[in-house]
Amino acid sequence: MLREIRIATRKSALALWQAEHVKARLEQAHPGLSVSLVPMVSRGDKLLDAPLAKIGGKGLFVKELETALLENEADIAVHSMKDVPMDFPEGLGLFCICEREDPRDAFVSNHFESIDALPAGSVVGTSSLRRQAQLLARRPDLKIQFLRGNVNTRLAKLDAGEYDAIILAAAGLIRLGFESRIRDSIGAEHSLPAGGQGAVGIECRVADSELHALLAPLNHPETASRVTAERALNKHLNGGCQVPIACYAIHEGEQLWLRGLVGEPDGSRLLRAEQRAAVEDAERLGIEVAEALLAQGAGEILKAIYGEASVE
Numbered sequence: 001m002l003r004e005i006r007i008a009t010r011k012s013a014l015a016l017w018q019a020e021h022v023k024a025r026l027e028q029a030h031p032g033l034s035v036s037l038v039p040m041v042s043r044g045d046k047l048l049d050a051p052l053a054k055i056g057g058k059g060l061f062v063k064e065l066e067t068a069l070l071e072n073e074a075d076i077a078v079h080s081m082k083d084v085p086m087d088f089p090e091g092l093g094l095f096c097i098c099e100r101e102d103p104r105d106a107f108v109s110n111h112f113e114s115i116d117a118l119p120a121g122s123v124v125g126t127s128s129l130r131r132q133a134q135l136l137a138r139r140p141d142l143k144i145q146f147l148r149g150n151v152n153t154r155l156a157k158l159d160a161g162e163y164d165a166i167i168l169a170a171a172g173l174i175r176l177g178f179e180s181r182i183r184d185s186i187g188a189e190h191s192l193p194a195g196g197q198g199a200v201g202i203e204c205r206v207a208d209s210e211l212h213a214l215l216a217p218l219n220h221p222e223t224a225s226r227v228t229a230e231r232a233l234n235k236h237l238n239g240g241c242q243v244p245i246a247c248y249a250i251h252e253g254e255q256l257w258l259r260g261l262v263g264e265p266d267g268s269r270l271l272r273a274e275q276r277a278a279v280e281d282a283e284r285l286g287i288e289v290a291e292a293l294l295a296q297g298a299g300e301i302l303k304a305i306y307g308e309a310s311v312e
């Protein structure tokens, strides 16, 4: 089966790494296959300095890539699953989820070893309401300061002395070779990750069944069922990475264990729910944990935020 596969990708270092990774894996799985990259700029990349993302909600990092797929300028789009909206445009779908990297949030600092080691009043950089809510619930004395930009930019801002510490996804740091900058990997009990964090997914045209077969060897079923449960929860709460929703699923034998959290951005209230179900019921599991959060009042917290979302 010889054909060319064109990968639509953003131009950030992390996006390019992920696209190159998929390219290498496709070429390895199918010797003779020709794979090329089609780098492009997304709206989220153009608006990196916006203080609050009243800039069009979901799909900030994927819409341009999807347009390229629909207009047949590319064949697949490689995404961080954390940034992929719950619904796809007509004619497109997710056909592969690759094995998950470390899903945790990472504590990065040039002076301190962990959140607990931060002196009172320290300045921590993150623009994720999810990270902020969990951080402030544990340490109400900390000052959260806005931090956006690509991974390299965020590290440079830390090094310039603007923050005592910053929180980033471990996966991005590891992929870009910055693992040594991680002072502490924050466990899920202290910072429940965003749905899909650490996983890379591949979107393509629903009709391109030849391509679906070529992608099959890259799919990691265990990661796929975990991310399916997490995305079902996010979808039921109408969430994305721009709201203080966290969720994280792991396998326990034949079962999936899903934990979910919705938090007040100031950390004054964290709602938690968790449940186990058979792997085949991943989607229903996500909906049920979301329902349990709604029953505790998650709807009111989220309603207050949807008007003024910020971006991770």
Ligand SMILES: NCc1[nH]cc(CCC(=O)O)c1CC(=O)O
Pocket (backbone or CB within 6 Å): 080, 081, 082, 083, 167, 168, 169, 170, 171, 172, 196, 197, 198, 199, 200, 241, 312
């Ligand atoms: N929203 C930006 C984004 N999207 C995916 C990652 C990290 C890599 C991953 O989760 O796979 C990041 C950066 C971060 O949150 O630190």
